[in-house]
Amino acid sequence: MELQGPFKKIIHVDMDAFYASVEQLDDESLRGKPIAVGGSEQRGVVAAASYEARKFGVxxxxxxxxxxxxxxxxxxxxxxxxxxxxxxxxxxxxxxEYSDLVEPLSLDEAFIDVTVNKKNMESANDIAKEIRAKIFERTGLTASAGISINKFTAKIASDINKPNGQKTIHPSQVLDFLEKLPIRKFFGVGEATAKKMNAWGIFNGRDLKQHTLPFLNQNFGKSGAHFYNIVRGIQHSTVKPDRVRKSVGAERTFEQNITSESFMLEKLNDIGIELEKRLIKSKNKGKTVTVKIKFSDFTTQTRSKTVNHFLQLKADFFPIIEELLYQEEIKKSVRLLGITISNLDHEEEQQSESIQLKFAFYR
Known part of the structure; x- marks a missing residue:
């Protein structure tokens, strides 16, 4: 059985070990060596690891x-x-240069809808090759790409031939590809959901496909319809060039664990100053304040409060931070504190229908 068109042409580009690769690009002494971008050796968390470090499991x-x-x-x-x-x-x-329909996911990855493109190129596979070549030519960095009919399949495909490679999942291959895909790879399947699915005998896409929509709705709630559709190659999410930001935050890992709540409040004050700068710079304000607390045993707790007015300045949101900190006694030492402002002041997103045409994905 094959999917029926018309199909979109979606490319997912993912830079290879981006932060680490930039550091190795700028500092020749780091090239070919295992490096970790992030916290200090004693404290902190790895933000990115070079491929040399990944060989060791970093x-x-x-x-x-x-x-x-x-x-x-x-x-x-x-x-x-x-x-x-x-x-x-x-x-x-x-x-x-190829399309205005670019949806950044982070600094190092993005979706590109090239169904209709500025170069009038027929093959999405060829477009991906050109994009990767230009990135290398202009930055000296390598990128990997996935090409398929929707964002989900393209994103999964981009990981198959990493680093410095690409993979096209042609419309005729999508259903077979999804049936063989491990269930943990599906969007929305975290550790808890995977365990629940495994208990029902669902270990891959083929297993998932055996279950009806009513069954999935009953056992997985609002996600049921998503799982039912996605394994059948159905995903209506479009590439959104103006991706709406959902939150603004700042956090800090400490060189030594802290136990005093008054000391924590002092640290939160410093984090609040940084967060105010980020909110003002990004022209954002929000109604929900969340305090993140990571303890010395690496367990994490969040405490949130939503108000009926928008917050941007520290003078306005910090009293809520104090309230959240003291609402429950902290009995363990703390290694990280963070503050996030969410429920941001965005106008309703305007969505327009995109044109779907049938194209050659590769030659």
Whole structure:
């Protein structure tokens, strides 16, 4: 069985070990060596790891202490986000040469809808090759790409031939590809959902496809329809060039664990000052304040409060921070504190129907 068109042509471009690759690009002494961008060797979390470090099992979001245990020769590098933003803008400029429908997911990855493109090229596979070549020519960095009929399949495909490769999932291959896909790879399937699905005998797309929509709705709530559609290659999410930001936050990991609530409040004050700067710079304000507390045993707790007016200045949101901090006694030492403002003041998103045409994905 094949999907019936017309089909979109979606490319997902993902830079290879972006932060680490930028550091190795700018500093020749780091090239070919295992490096981790992020916190110090004693504290913090790995934001990105070079491929040399990944061979030892070092991964992003891993504690620096564990990363060092896995790779004794690991070199820690402080992140330079202004530099990463600068390179990201160069990469974004390449995307825009082919289409205005570019949806950035972060500094190092984006979706591009090339169904109708500025170069009038028929093959999305050829477009992806050109984009990757131009990125390398202008920045010296490699990128990987996935090409398919929707965002989900394209994103999964971009990981298949990493680093510095690409994979096209042609419309005729999509259903077979999704049936073989491990259930943990599907959007919306976290650890808890995966365990629940496994208990029902669902381990891959083929297993998922055996269950009816009523069954999925009954057992997985609002996500049921999503799971039912996505495994059948149905995804209506369009590439949105003006992706709405959902929150603005700031956090800090401490060199030593802290136990005093008054000391925590002092640290939160510093974080609040930084958050106010980010809110003003990004022209955002929101109604929901969340305090994130990560304890020394790496467990995390969040405390939130929503008010009926928008907040942007520290003088307005910090009294809520104090209230949240003291609403429950903190009995363990703390290694990280963060503040997030969400429920932002966005106008309702205007959506327009996109044109769907049938094209050759590759030759």
């Amino acid at each position: 991964r992003s979001a891993m504690s620096s202490v564990l990363a060092k245990k896995k790779c004794a020769e690991l070199i820690f590098v402080k992140p330079r986000f202004e530099r990463y933003k600068e390179v990201s803008q160069q990469i974004r400029a390449v995307f825009l």
